[in-house]
Amino acid sequence: MASNKPTLQDIADKAKVSRMTVSRVFSEKNNVSKETTEKIKKIAKKIGYHPNLIARSLSNRKSKTIGVFVPKTRHLFLDIYITQILSGISDVTQEFDYRLMLFPIDYKKEKSDLYLSIAMSHLVDGIILIKTKVNDKGLEELKKIKFPFVLVNHRDNTYNFVDTSNEKGAKLAIEYLYKLGHRKIAFVAGSMDETNAIDRLNSYKKTLKYFGLPYRKEWIIYGEFSKEKAYEASIELFNSKNLPTAIFCSDDYMAIGVMERIKNVGLSVPKDISIIGFDDIEISSYIKPSLTTVRQPMSMIGEKSAELLFDLINKKRTPPIHEFLDVELKIRRSTSKPK
Amino acid sequence: MASNKPTLQDIADKAKVSRMTVSRVFSEKNNVSKETTEKIKKIAKKIGYHPNLIARSLSNRKSKTIGVFVPKTRHLFLDIYITQILSGISDVTQEFDYRLMLFPIDYKKEKSDLYLSIAMSHLVDGIILIKTKVNDKGLEELKKIKFPFVLVNHRDNTYNFVDTSNEKGAKLAIEYLYKLGHRKIAFVAGSMDETNAIDRLNSYKKTLKYFGLPYRKEWIIYGEFSKEKAYEASIELFNSKNLPTAIFCSDDYMAIGVMERIKNVGLSVPKDISIIGFDDIEISSYIKPSLTTVRQPMSMIGEKSAELLFDLINKKRTPPIHEFLDVELKIRRSTSKPK
């Protein structure tokens, strides 16, 4: 650490002006004479002045920083899915000349006043929460103090959120299978404490009904958005005598787990069973067969959520705001007509 | 924003003590009587007090935050490789009860006083820079003011760094190919403005020499750590009459690009040509054939660099510190004996 960092006062002394004038130059108020501005900038450069942003924050009550809560999953807190959302957030944050503070969090374990204490800490001007769980008590506190925050991929009408059209996504998948000729369609659900998982499940049920397809409880299994869990749970599907001809999985990792299972029971994709995933993560186009999946526009989800947050911070929109982003079916080789 | 957030003074008034005493309670100095401590905590809870961390930072000159510079690559600033490093950094940061500020950066474009201005801003107590380029002018400034910082995966003896044993990694790969019986081994280099790429190339040359293998300039191609570039550049290898029997690629993405090329020229991996990559990214175990590669301990690299940074911040070690982490050869199906 430099022992004595120059301050506004140091420059003011040398330039023979008040430190207020120097402050104006660095906060770009453009109301200082050209002459003095140049003199001040020259001196600043010479003595190596850089503003103390903490001091600035304390007095103007703006941190110019947003906080992003990201779920820790699978030991690694960032899977590819979240990485892309984060990337979108980061792009917009830089456009707005803001900084980004990361809060990795285990939503299940964290005490409920974490959000509030960070909101009250003045460290950030707004918060984005990626994939919170249902019934998160902390959110109500944030709303109560009118702190700007946006939920990402968590649909709760009480709050601001940016979410994927999960309903449409699941519908697209089932519809596509139906049109291929499938009538026996099983479903692999995600973690039921996330609205993503709930919405996809409900849309699966609804779409089956719409097409007049049979709904069978034993054709729904629960994989908790995990490849391994999906692999384990999917054994049940193959113990029954009545095999589905297609399986729609709530995310790509689970689809990969199910494909492994299918291989292990001696069947083949898509010849015996068609598989559709959800997300379109990078691996999905590399595996064999490549995975048909519902693509979420991940980095756009990040961008939109950051844009919304800045609108809230700048009071350009009033809560609650709800945005749904569109999905797209990526057809690859894990789906075909039934035998 | 809450209109009037309670401050230390508010609690002090109600508790009939000085705000200094209240401050002591919240900074956990443990030198306040049990009785008063409890009274203060009770009042704080009742009126919803949460400390203003910005104010605390200004007066005690500690931000309790570290900054991490991450390269923006491939439009998405975070590829899987960086994600894992970041995850390791984040784990250690939480252990030390610090916060984490993210600075996505294009190292080639950024003006050179960015590091310095952030170091001087008091926003962070230390900095980790992931994959800087050779000849980055800004680093010298940081060193001059003795600001704690650590380079990740960039070997520059002037500064603190945590790097992979690239030399050993490349040696392991070549050695393995040699033992399989390969004598004609080509090399795909990364971006030559990164020491990672340089070190792997040098080790390739050195190891060839060690085994008495022929070094041919036309067997070295440059893929800039990009799948597409590697695909493009690798065409040259197949225009020559003298084909290699194995290709060692400086990263997995390039290995994937080269494998595509091999397929497109009608050859097959590993039957005609063996392929080895570097990194062990997630896809590498999913592609067909699965990729033999030199595994970097990515999240450990993150952990070690954060631990080193905290040691520097707490003056437990003195710069320059250089750490190399071990690599491991993951043998999969993209390598076999030559025909």
Add this chain to the structure above:
DNA sequence: CTGAAAGCGCTTACAG
């Protein structure tokens, strides 16, 4: 366009 005064909400460094 410029400045004097007051303040942001904490902690440091004494002192007792």
Add this chain to the structure above:
DNA sequence: CTGAAAGCGCTTACAG
């Protein structure tokens, strides 16, 4: 164990 004083380095809100 507790407190009075001063200060961290800025900006706000006047005033001229």
